[in-house]
Amino acid sequence: MARAVAELRSWPALAVSDTRRGLTFAVRGTEILRLTGHDEVQVRLTAPAIDRLQPYLRECDQVQACQDRAWVAVHVDATPDLELLLALASVAIKEHVA
Template sequence: MTLALRALTRLASWPDLAEAPPNCGTGRALRSEQSEIVHLHTEQDVDLHLTVPAIRRLETYLRDETAVRVVPGSDWVTMRLEVDSDIDLLLTLVSAALHAHRTQPAPADTPSPGCNEHRGMALPRNGFGGN
């Protein structure tokens, strides 16, 4: 079983998440009552709808995580699942995303922001060195 499928299996059991078609049309998605939260695009690549305020609050931490790619101006972060501990990080960040969407929901007439799928994928761990 791939890491993404293991993550999907664990997250799909959460009461606040339900599987739904992704708005980008690629892979599988989980959504809360408020918004799409997780897009699993490939066996390793995941987009997570954290919201801009949550990304700002966690930015220092996120930039230190080699599995996470922050895309400037996006409400989403991209993760590359390569080791078991990346699933644990994803679960933690999904919890933060759910909290962010509950405490600062977007107005009902706000269009759903697109994920990072068409903005490029996360780099493998060895692609982050030296910056």
């Protein structure tokens, strides 16, 4: 997870905050990433983006739906999971700056 945090901190579109609940990343004042555990990150993709990606997300064991339909949880256990997280973070940024 340290590698993910280091990579995300370097992205100029993201602002990082250290809250009581852990690290969060925001774009234009909207929280889009939450570190919720030592191997889990929640990503705010938006409901329309999740609907578009659903055929792919459904097949991915590392991604789980959250109660809030705009968010998914990503379990990061290995390098491919990190790459998935970074790709989803990129989608989240795009969804919130358009």
